[in-house]
Amino acid sequence: MKKEDKDLLLKDLSARLPYECRVFYEYVDELDGKTYGYSINLNTWCINELEANKAVIKPYLRLMSNMTDEELKEYERTLVLGDITWKSIDWLNKKHFDYRGLIEKSLAIKVTEQNNPYK
Numbered sequence: 001m002k003k004e005d006k007d008l009l010l011k012d013l014s015a016r017l018p019y020e021c022r023v024f025y026e027y028v029d030e031l032d033g034k035t036y037g038y039s040i041n042l043n044t045w046c047i048n049e050l051e052a053n054k055a056v057i058k059p060y061l062r063l064m065s066n067m068t069d070e071e072l073k074e075y076e077r078t079l080v081l082g083d084i085t086w087k088s089i090d091w092l093n094k095k096h097f098d099y100r101g102l103i104e105k106s107l108a109i110k111v112t113e114q115n116n117p118y119k
Contacts, residue, residue: 001107005105005107008102009050009107010047012102013047013050013057015089015093016096017044019093019096021042021059021060022039022042022059022060022117022118023041023046024037024057024058024109025037025039025040025056025057027055039117042057042059058109060108060116060117060118061096061103062111063098063103063111066111067097074091078090096118
């Protein structure tokens with residue numbers, strides 16, 4: 001992973017810690033050399049593993065284009081004069097939206113009807 005992508009992912013994951021973000025955690029077992037992966041709740045340990053290059057961590061995120069009309073109205077109430085505020089970012093993190101383009105960069109897993117760990 002490129003340093004700039006890793007830095008972007010670390011910033012994003014750190015902001016999502018309070019919001020029960022689900023991540024796909026993948027690592028290579030040192031004993032048998034096999035790769036294992038599973039879905040877990042994001043925690044500081046995950047971030048440490050990613051930072052130390054011991055694991056691949058990908059959050060499950062929603063596309064901004066998948067925001068419902070009701071969510072859009074709720075999101076717009078967090079804006080001030082049309083600009084994003086800290087409340088806007090908190091709301092996007094709480095609702096697990098990909099506002100940094102991580103899905104497009106293959107740094108996150110797109111939430112779909114069939115692949116939704118938040119249900």
